[in-house]
Amino acid sequence: MRIATFNINGIRAAQRRGFEQWLRVRNPDVVALQEMRARAAAIPPGVFGGYHLAYDEGTLAGRNGVAVLTRLRPESVRTWSGTALLRAPGETHTDTVDLAPMPLARGLREFADQGRYLEVDLADAPITVASLYLPKGGLPAHLQKPGRMREAPDDGARYERKMRFLDAFARQLARSRRDARARGRDLLLMGDLNIAHTRHDVRNWRRSGQAEGYLPEERAWFDSILTPRTLVDVVRARHPDTDGPYSWWSWLGESFEGDVGWRIDYHLATPRLARTAVAAGTDREPAADRRMSDHAPVVVDYDL
Template identity: 35%
Template structure:
């Protein structure tokens, strides 16, 4: 029997704080079937306290109080995996896959939390490059043979100028570096087709040209679909993260860095995408907003 499965993703900025500040009220109203979480920064007991009655799989970071990803569901998870790349990759608490059998079909849901990075600081930026490299290798495996797969989470990259309000001030900063955005050109490029990359979109502060073409030379697209951009088209945002400082939230000076990336087969079944932006600054329970979409399964 076909059914729409509602999948939501959110960086909770600490599960205990999110639970104290109103996450449960939002979740009760959202009617979610599968919830992916990033930056849990807590133990299994904290997830269970915040999500009573949910089935939970999680992977925490090696360093206590950092990162952490989880997938909570009303459905029984068939199998979960945390492997991404080789043993040298720092992916603990940052990549979690879960397979669900729904309506006679298997769908793989991923909760991902990409490193924030820091430009010109190799100790912080190199792990991000390695993680994005591993994602580029894993995505074709997840989507092979028409598989249904969805990568959700805080991917810490604004792909285009439409995705960051103040992009000109960030062309030299991690999160909007041309090399970072070029990965998304390849993830989202037409499958098997050469990736042209984005030509210079203008000069930001300091005269830096935002151009991803050189990083995609000789590469081909993977065919994945940015469900949010497909739903909203060529508009600014809608943003998913705002700094807690200043008037960023009130002025909607945000970044769209939280995604639903769907395999081609699943993307065709997506509907009702939305960003659940809090109605006011004082009602926020995270610095990120949940990203939600419905997916038709068992068709």
């Protein structure tokens, strides 16, 4: 079973840059998407071909939005908001449906309507697949230096928001993993986590120690959710001692040409599922002018 995760940085822009061709050629069985950035009515007709779509667009216009594409209609769909757009192939309706209530961990309520998390129970495999878009965050107040930042100083507000999310999501993730196990399923969490876990995940790791996404406390949080008995970083398990494969490169300069990237898009699987991975990597485009997004798809083949 071929499963992919892809931060597309806007479905309309990705379509113009070749998303449909990638989907047709790579032919994944399941795709988790982040940053759809579109209201239901603005999703290009036919862009997902023969796939079923489950989508939580959130309430922030032009931002966020997570989805999962599947070949068969999912057995069930869950979101933090309690609603989702569900479309079969060929459908164009924009009506969302109310889903069964999903208990939320303490602290997640402030993020529930932002279109950051959606999970589905696959109909053709005992797997719960989740798509996550984790907040980018920022620098803590003591590291913010006016004039040396792309964004205006905020006294650490974006950093504090991300840390609140991480604290709450760790509890929610443990719950989702236990719930999947109770249903006889493995859990596969995919998405843009906006954290590079180790020095192998950042090309310029020595200069990134005080950069958002590679802060010591962010990396320590990542350590806490990965253990041999809970979740495994599938791509890193397949490439244990190599730099990359990176999944994000800045649009600026020649970061892509020089492979000056970050690995911030992941497949995190329960151990039984992780052991079935036979191939894993990123679909890095051959040239900068052929990029569909500032991210690349991360694709894993699981021999179920």
